[in-house]
Amino acid sequence: xxxxxxxxxxxxxxxxxxxxxxxxxxxxxxxxxxxxxxxxxxxxxxxxxxxxxxxxxxxxxxxxxxxxxxxxxxxxxxxxxxxxxxxxxxxxxxxxxxxxxxxxxxxxxxxxxxxxxxxxxxxxxxxxxxxxxxxxxxxxxxxxxxxxxxxxxxxxxxxxxxxxxxxxxxxxxxxxxxxxxxxxxxxxxxxxxxxxxxxxxxxxxxxxxxxxxxxxxxxxxxxxxxxxxxxxxxxxxxxxxxxxxxxxxxxxxxxxxxxxxxxxxxxxxxxxxxxxxxxxxxxxxxxxxxxxxxxxxxxxxxxxxxxxxxxxxxxxxxxxxxxxxxxxxxxxxxxxxxxxxxxxxxxxxxxxxxxxxxxxxxxxxxxxxxxxxxxxxxxxxxxxxxxxxxxxxxxxxxxxxxxxxxxxxxxxxxxxxx
Ligand code: NAD
Numbered sequence: 001x002x003x004x005x006x007x008x009x010x011x012x013x014x015x016x017x018x019x020x021x022x023x024x025x026x027x028x029x030x031x032x033x034x035x036x037x038x039x040x041x042x043x044x045x046x047x048x049x050x051x052x053x054x055x056x057x058x059x060x061x062x063x064x065x066x067x068x069x070x071x072x073x074x075x076x077x078x079x080x081x082x083x084x085x086x087x088x089x090x091x092x093x094x095x096x097x098x099x100x101x102x103x104x105x106x107x108x109x110x111x112x113x114x115x116x117x118x119x120x121x122x123x124x125x126x127x128x129x130x131x132x133x134x135x136x137x138x139x140x141x142x143x144x145x146x147x148x149x150x151x152x153x154x155x156x157x158x159x160x161x162x163x164x165x166x167x168x169x170x171x172x173x174x175x176x177x178x179x180x181x182x183x184x185x186x187x188x189x190x191x192x193x194x195x196x197x198x199x200x201x202x203x204x205x206x207x208x209x210x211x212x213x214x215x216x217x218x219x220x221x222x223x224x225x226x227x228x229x230x231x232x233x234x235x236x237x238x239x240x241x242x243x244x245x246x247x248x249x250x251x252x253x254x255x256x257x258x259x260x261x262x263x264x265x266x267x268x269x270x271x272x273x274x275x276x277x278x279x280x281x282x283x284x285x286x287x288x289x290x291x292x293x294x295x296x297x298x299x300x301x302x303x304x305x306x307x308x309x310x311x312x313x314x315x316x317x318x319x320x321x322x323x324x325x326x327x328x329x330x331x332x333x334x335x336x337x338x339x340x341x342x343x344x345x346x347x348x349x350x351x352x353x354x355x356x357x358x359x360x361x362x363x364x365x366x367x368x369x370x371x372x373x374x375x376x377x378x379x380x381x382x383x384x385x386x387x388x389x390x391x392x393x394x395x396x397x398x399x400x401x402x403x404x405x406x407x408x409x410x411x412x413x414x415x416x417x418x
Contacts, residue, residue: 006299006300006303006324007083007087008083008084008086008087008088008299008300008321009083009084009086009087009090010083011087011300011321011324011325012086012087012090012091012321013034013090014325015325015397015398015401016030016033016034016090016401016405017030017034018325018398018401019398019401019402019405020033020405022392022394022398022402023402023405023406023409025405025409026418028418029409029412029413029418032412032417032418033064033405033408033409033412036061036062036063036064036086036089036090037062037063037064037065038061038062038136039059039060039061039062039082039085039086040059040060040061040132040133040136041057041058041059041082042057042058042059042060042129042132042133043055043056043057043058044056044057044058044110044125044128044129044132045128046121046124046125046128047124048121049118049120049121056110056111056112056125056128057110057111058108058109058110058111058129058132058133059080059082059085059108059109059110060085060106060107060108060133060136060137060142060144061082061085061086061088061089061106061107061108062089062104062106062136062142063086063089063090063092063093063104063105063106063107064093064104064105064408064412065104065142066104066408066411066412066415066417067096067097067102067103067104067407067408067411068096068101068102068103068104069103069104069138069139069140069141069142069143070089070092070103070104070105070106070141070142070143071092071096071103071104071105071106071142071143071144071145071175071349071352071353071356072088072089072092072105072106072107072108072142072144072145072349073088073107073108073144073145073146073147073150073176073348074107074108074109074110074129074144074145074146074147074150074154074158075088075107075108075109075110075147075148075149075150076109076110076112076114076122076125076148076149076150076154077109077110077111077112077113077148077149078111078112078113079111080109080110080111080112081111084109084299085107085108085109086107087299087320087321088107088109088147088320088321089105089106089107090105091105091320091321091341091342092104092105092106092107092342092349093105093404093408094342094400094401094404094405094408095341095342095343095345095346095349095404096346096349096353097403097404097405097407097408098342098343098346098381098384098385098400098403098404099343099346099349099350099377099378099381100377100380100381100407101349101350101353101377103143103349103353104408106142106144107147108129108133108144110125110129112125114149114150115149122154123157126154126157126158126161127157127158127160127161129158130158130161130162130165131161131165134161134162134165137162137173137174138170138173139170139172139173139356139359139360143172143173143174143175143352143356144158144174144175145174145175145176145348145349145352146176146222148221148298152176152177152178152183153178155174155175155176155177155178156177156178156181158174159171159173159174159177159181159182162174171359172355172356172359172360175187175352175353175355175356176348176352176355177355182355182358182359183355184351184352184354184355184358184364184365184370185364185365185366185367185370186351186354186367186370186371186374187348187351187352187355188222188226189226189230190347190348190350190351190352190370190374191222191223191226191318191345191347191348192222192223192224192225192226192227192230192296192318192347193226193230193234193347193371193374194344194345194346194347194348194350194374194377194378195223195227195294195316195318195339195344195345195347196227196230196231196234196235196316197234197347197374197375197378197379197382198316198339198343198344198378198382199231199235199292199314199316199339200234200235201378201379201382201383201386202314202316202337202339202382202386203235203314205337205386206313206314206337208291208313208314210231210235210236210237210238211235211236211237211238212291213238213239213290213291213292214238214239214240214241214290214291214292215231215238215239215240215241215290215291215292215293215294216240216241216242216243216251216285216288216290216292216293216294216312217240217242217243217244217294217296218243218244218249218282218285218286218293218294218295218296218297218301219244219245219294219295219296219297219298219318219319220243220244220245220261220265220271220296221245221296221297223296223318223319223345223348224243224245224294224296224297224318225262225265225266227294227296227316227318228240228243228258228261228262229258229259229262231258231292232258238292239255240255240256240257240258240261241253241255241256241288241290242256242280242285242288242290243256243261243271243285244271244280244281244282244285244297245265245270245271245297246297247270247271247272248270248271248272248279248280248281248282249271249272249279249280249281249282249284249285250271250272250273250274250277250278250279250280251277251278251279251280251285251288252276252277252278256274256276256277260274261274282297282301283306286301286302286306286309286310287306287309287310287311288311288312289311290311290312291312291313291314292312292313292314292315292316293310293312293314293315293316294316294317294318295315295317295318295319295322295323296318296319297319297322298319298322299319299320299321299322300321300322300323300324301319301322302315302322302323302324302327302331303323303324303326303327304324304326304327304330306327307323307326307327307330307331308330308334310331310336312336313335313336313337314336314337314338314339315331315336315337315338315339316339316344317338317339317340317341317344317345318341318344318345319341319345320341320342320345321341322341323338323340323341323397328395328397328398329395331395332395332396337396338395338396338397339382339396340396340397340400342400342404343381343382343385343396343400346377346378346381347374347378350374350377350378351370351374354370354373354374384403385399385400385403386399388400388402388403
């Protein structure tokens, strides 16, 4: 995930540098924001089903907690690297800031291949991670959540392990939990829902009629699947023309039934072979002539090499870090409206924050209230960023950085850190 050419942490630093320059940040504040405040590296011995002990490597990076306790997901991935985790932790810092929730940013990861592990092995690995990292977690310190290849079940095991360490239920130490264990209503689809609220606002901003629009989705996991169905639920129309996952993609210019392809993916584990569609590669999907493109897989899929061929008018980044800085400039010059990752996918952390709030007062909200509050947060964040974009005449990611970095820098100054 973190090749030398596209090291995500270098990209995150480059993006910050540009914002710091435009904001006129003093050198000390800028330097403090370029590095994580704390990180923990752990080795995790786990008894595998064959009786042997295997040692996994794990990380937790707490990037910045000036605005409140840190918050960020945990990834299980064979190509996980510390620089990927650092970049994601930095992006979490800007994300909580841009949606203006009182939290900082963090991220965790374990180098492992969950597709090759049994449920028992995954449970033992998840518990071992908390045995090691639990000492720096908690509602008031740092609160993890699901990310790539981690699930509500994994969150439940982690919460339970924390319970055995502490001796009491601290449901708010982790979010994305199953509903019976203090999860929030509306968390499952929150990332995609927040992204679709942003697409609704961006469509208004550029005068695109969502009813006449077509859309394609790269990556068909949690975020991608919900985006497919919510486009219709929230915008009332729109035509899904292509989807893909790690095995490959499918397309039908006449339209793909979103509910049916989600069901097919859940039943078969793939999108390939969905009736009425033709195969398409992940690369070709990005270059389709669609109105809206949702990258919803992994990092740096839109680079200087292919940005010139990306035709979508709105690029709604549900995944983290799909577009490189060079690609951002190419897309902006061409007039594309990129809704940057840390704004577009902030619905997940926003409902995670609602989950922490509900856990803290042990009283739970009905679904319409979650949706209403999420819509308010996402819409006002989108509008703040759009206003900055228009005022400063910069691409949307830089506008979002200007809004977010300014708030974190102000908190650091007020606390006397810089
Ligand atoms: P997920 O594990 O549920 O799904 C990931 C999907 O991407 C899978 O369908 C997988 O097959 C596909 N994929 C993997 N490699 C691919 C490749 N090379 N080309 C095409 N598809 C590929 O993960 P998710 O939760 O949907 O997260 C997706 C992205 O959204 C990640 O970048 C994640 O950090 C980001 N995100 C997720 C959430 C959330 O709440 N789920 C919140 C914020 C950001």
